[in-house]
Amino acid sequence: MQQDHNISIIIIDDHPLVLQGFRYLLKDLKGLTVTGCFTSAQDSLDFLSGHDADIVLLDINLPDLSGIDLCSEIKKISPFSRIIAISNNNERSMITRMLQNGASGYILKNASTEELMHCITDALSGKLVLSRDVQQVLAQPDLRELKITPRLTRREKEILKLIAAGNTTTEMADQLFISPLTVETHRRNLMQKFEVSNAPALIRIASEHQLL
Amino acid sequence: MQQDHNISIIIIDDHPLVLQGFRYLLKDLKGLTVTGCFTSAQDSLDFLSGHDADIVLLDINLPDLSGIDLCSEIKKISPFSRIIAISNNNERSMITRMLQNGASGYILKNASTEELMHCITDALSGKLVLSRDVQQVLAQPDLRELKITPRLTRREKEILKLIAAGNTTTEMADQLFISPLTVETHRRNLMQKFEVSNAPALIRIASEHQLL
DNA sequence: ATTTTTCTACTGGTTTTCCGGTATTTCATG
DNA sequence: CATGAAATACCGGAAAACCAGTAGAAAAAT
Numbered sequence: 103m104q105q106d107h108n109i110s111i112i113i114i115d116d117h118p119l120v121l122q123g124f125r126y127l128l129k130d131l132k133g134l135t136v137t138g139c140f141t142s143a144q145d146s147l148d149f150l151s152g153h154d155a156d157i158v159l160l161d162i163n164l165p166d167l168s169g170i171d172l173c174s175e176i177k178k179i180s181p182f183s184r185i186i187a188i189s190n191n192n193e194r195s196m197i198t199r200m201l202q203n204g205a206s207g208y209i210l211k212n213a214s215t216e217e218l219m220h221c222i223t224d225a226l227s228g229k230l231v232l233s234r235d236v237q238q239v240l241a242q243p244d245l246r247e248l249k250i251t252p253r254l255t256r257r258e259k260e261i262l263k264l265i266a267a268g269n270t271t272t273e274m275a276d277q278l279f280i281s282p283l284t285v286e287t288h289r290r291n292l293m294q295k296f297e298v299s300n301a302p303a304l305i306r307i308a309s310e311h312q313l314l
Numbered sequence: 315m316q317q318d319h320n321i322s323i324i325i326i327d328d329h330p331l332v333l334q335g336f337r338y339l340l341k342d343l344k345g346l347t348v349t350g351c352f353t354s355a356q357d358s359l360d361f362l363s364g365h366d367a368d369i370v371l372l373d374i375n376l377p378d379l380s381g382i383d384l385c386s387e388i389k390k391i392s393p394f395s396r397i398i399a400i401s402n403n404n405e406r407s408m409i410t411r412m413l414q415n416g417a418s419g420y421i422l423k424n425a426s427t428e429e430l431m432h433c434i435t436d437a438l439s440g441k442l443v444l445s446r447d448v449q450q451v452l453a454q455p456d457l458r459e460l461k462i463t464p465r466l467t468r469r470e471k472e473i474l475k476l477i478a479a480g481n482t483t484t485e486m487a488d489q490l491f492i493s494p495l496t497v498e499t500h501r502r503n504l505m506q507k508f509e510v511s512n513a514p515a516l517i518r519i520a521s522e523h524q525l526l
Numbered sequence: 527a528t529t530t531t532t533c534t535a536c537t538g539g540t541t542t543t544c545c546g547g548t549a550t551t552t553c554a555t556g
Numbered sequence: 557c558a559t560g561a562a563a564t565a566c567c568g569g570a571a572a573a574c575c576a577g578t579a580g581a582a583a584a585a586t
Contacts, residue, residue, distance in 0.1 A: 118427045123335030212377075215330040255532060268515030270572065284534050290574075300542085301573075302513040303480030309521040467562060482542065496564050502544075512572085513543075 109226060110154065112138035114146045114172075115161035115188065120211070124159060127215060128222075143167035143175075150180045157225060158185045162200065170199050177204035184225050192239050195251070195311075207231035251311045252295035259313065261288040266305045266314050321438060322366070324350035326358045326384075327373035327400065332423070336371060339427060340434075355379035355387075362392045369437060370397045374412065382411050389416040396437050404451050419443035463523045464507035471525065473500040478517045478526050 111134060113124050121139045128136055137155060140146040143164050150158075158176060162169020173185055186207035187200045197208050207225050209218065213233040221231040232240065254262070264274045271289070275282040293299065296307050308314055323346060325336050333351050340348055349367060352358040355376045362370075370388060374381020385397055398419035399412045409420050421433050425445040433443040444452070466474070476486045483501070487494040505511065508519050520526055 117332075117423045118425070119332050119335035119339075119423060119430070120329075121335070122338050122427065123331035123333070126334050126338040127331075211329045211331060213330070215334065218331070257533065265514045266518040268510050268512055268518075270512070272572090280533085281535055283536060286573080287535075288533085290576095293574085298480050299574085300480055300482070300513075302477045302517045305514045305517040306478040306480075306521065306526065309518065314518065469563065484542090492563085493565055495566055498543080499565075500563085505544085511544080 109134045109156045110137040111135065111157045111159065111222075112140065112146065112149065112155045113159045114140045114143070114164070115159070116141045116164055117161070120161065120188075127219065131219075143172045146172075147175055147179060150176060150183070154180055155183050157222065158183045159222075160185055160187050160205075162187050162189045162191065162196070170196075170203050173200055173203040173205055184228075186221065186225055186231065192235055194239055197236055197239060199251070201230075208236050209233035210235050251313070254292070254295065254313070258288055258292055258295075261285060262292055262304070262308055263314060265289065265292075265301055266308065321346045321368045322349040323347065323369045323371065323434075324352065324358065324361065324367045325371045326352045326355070326376070327371070328353045328376055329373070332373065332400075339431065343431075355384045358384075359387055359391065362388060362395070366392055367395050369434065370395050371434075372397055372399050372417075374399050374401045374403065374408070382408075382415050385412060385415040385417055396440075398433065398437055398443065404447060406451055409448055409451060413442075420448050421445035422447050463525070466504070466507065466525070470500055470504055470507075473497060474504055474516070474520055475526060477501065477504075477513055478520065 111128060113121055113136065115121050115124075118141065121141070125136055125139065128134060137153065138146070138149050140149065144167070146158075158180075160169060160172065160176075162172075164172065167175075169187060169189070173187070176183060176185060184206040185204060186209065187197075187205045188209060188211060189196070190211050192210055200208055207221060207230060209221050209231065210233050213221075213235070217233055221233060224231045260278070261274060264277065269277070271282045271285045274285045278285070289301065289304075293301070293304050296304055298304050298307060305314070323340060325333055325348065327333050327336075330353065333353070337348055337351065340346060349365065350358070350361050352361065355378050358370075370392075372381060372384065372388075374384075376384065379387075381399060381401070385399070388395060388397060396418040397416060398421065399409075399417045400421060400423060401408070402423050404422055412420055419433055419437050419442060421430060421443065422445050425433075425447070429445055433445060436443045472490070473486060476489065481489070483494045483497045486497045490497070501513065501516075505513070505516050508516055510516050510519060517526070
């Protein structure tokens, strides 16, 4: 499929400028068509549920959905798309999480145009593509980020934020229309997942993992 | 000078993509020429010491020099240039400082292309241009910057970190060789200073203020 | 259709935090 | 030396969190 002469690309980025930049760069490449440009996660998902794309260029800092979540959503809808993450964020955790969630590449926005083009053509041939800076980040192991972020359920994320906002168990129960006992269970599970023994430590580690 | 039919623009941005995007957008505008594109502050200053530019589109997140400093440098070398700041940063302090340092406009990167074009043409006619989002930020007094970080004593900072690390009152007391009752007092004072009613909220706000 | 995960809810008890005061000692600075 | 800020410490009681376990219903995934 990817070996055909008409390769489709979609671009997702909430910055119109970057969108334009990509379009401009790609328009002269033979056998390659930009079939969609989107400035929000939802728009792109709507499109992909009706069409296919060979390559998805994905800015991970979208307003409506985190790049990580969007990545796995896209893979669900359109599993053969190759996703290349485009980001300013060169944190190891972000990079690895994107790759874990199905991305085929990760390049920083300040990569040179040549590098970008190179990555796109490489991705078409099935390689895992990483821009130079990203490779450097991955090369040297980061001590801090060996601790992986546990996977949280929707409800747990919700409770986590409410705890961080200073709510008590009963307050949360009232807001969510569930029993206080249930809220306590969720909190307990959260603390277990993060291997901490009280709420302050929970909030601390959650904020380190940028889950608030 | 600005009223001539040949208006020169230079663009400074360390993201080649954005650079391309601007070029693409501007190339069809009559009477307007992009005379330079630079990915570092130094390059642009070198250029401007030999040439003039009517408009400078300036990304304020450059690797080698802060946008604020570069802005005043440019104004020294080329005082009649109109500088439009292009940024992801919508913090009030950043915006006002750029304007104080001689910028004629400030737009966010996620502005629509139409908005961008509008701003550029407006700037040519001498207006102060601000993108919609920026206007909103300036319109309403900043919430974050009203709540100043309370001044903490040495001991309070110490206790704060120990709480964040998951210690209970008695554990902290043991480590610091003081009475648990004293620890409780410190915690109480911390919560009072930050105007929160429990420890999780305390840790949350402390981490926002980067005190951990 | 069946397994797994998530959300829900409970019992019963222990520990810790939170609240409202008050009060003494220490130490630096005017 | 006086004044104020910081650190120390206390009481009593109410509220909330924490622990260990169980378990059914709903939703999602296979």
